[in-house]
Amino acid sequence: MTEELDYKVFNEVSYGLYVVTSKLEERMNGQIVNTVLQVTSDPPRFGVIINQKNLTHDFILESGVFGVSILSQAAPMTFIGLFGFRSGRDVDKLAQAKWIEGRTGCPLVIDFSLGIMEAKLFRTMDVGTHTIFVGDIVDARAIGDGRPMTYEYYHVHLKGKTAKNAPTYSPIAQKSIQV
Numbered sequence: 001m002t003e004e005l006d007y008k009v010f011n012e013v014s015y016g017l018y019v020v021t022s023k024l025e026e027r028m029n030g031q032i033v034n035t036v037l038q039v040t041s042d043p044p045r046f047g048v049i050i051n052q053k054n055l056t057h058d059f060i061l062e063s064g065v066f067g068v069s070i071l072s073q074a075a076p077m078t079f080i081g082l083f084g085f086r087s088g089r090d091v092d093k094l095a096q097a098k099w100i101e102g103r104t105g106c107p108l109v110i111d112f113s114l115g116i117m118e119a120k121l122f123r124t125m126d127v128g129t130h131t132i133f134v135g136d137i138v139d140a141r142a143i144g145d146g147r148p149m150t151y152e153y154y155h156v157h158l159k160g161k162t163a164k165n166a167p168t169y170s171p172i173a174q175k176s177i178q179v
Ligand SMILES: Cc1cc2nc3c(=O)[nH]c(=O)nc-3n(C[C@H](O)[C@H](O)[C@H](O)COP(=O)(O)O)c2cc1C
Pocket: 017, 029, 030, 031, 032, 033, 034, 035, 049, 050, 051, 053, 054, 055, 056, 057, 080, 083, 084, 085, 086, 087, 088, 089, 154, 160, 161, 162, 163, 164, 165, 166, 167
């Protein structure tokens, strides 16, 4: 069935690039996502889609808070590689980045960031490999200048690959999914 799908069309869906952060007691962590979406404006709610294998997933589920940093085109591959291809189970990522503590105690990464948002969990939806977390925004701040990093910019200019735990990863059509 899946072989009949034209996976190339999935490449036409546009995304940005973000760091999603959370905490668990004294531990802090964060990961790259392309899946941040404003869900409602009144009240302001945002959703993020996180792989159930990721450490960040467990932290959000347990603490009920998450942060979002909107990345600019200035973010280099070294930064994206740390947050997007390595797990907090093996490395303390936040020890290698600038971040501030938000109102909920959640870390908010300010490196290469145009703005930060902080959310308290409103709903979770188990969608198989991933969970959709929707949160009420409790703080939002612009912090930098520049242009937002898009998924297309990441693929075309940084020659970045699609990570295995990203929802856009396809083992069947990796060549098609990568621009
Ligand atoms: C460009 C890019 C986009 C990604 N998008 C997502 C995403 O939307 N959701 C997700 O769960 N993982 C995504 N990932 C993969 C996670 O960032 C990666 O699995 C990370 O190592 C998880 O870290 P953790 O175990 O410390 O939470 C993406 C990675 C990259 C490089």
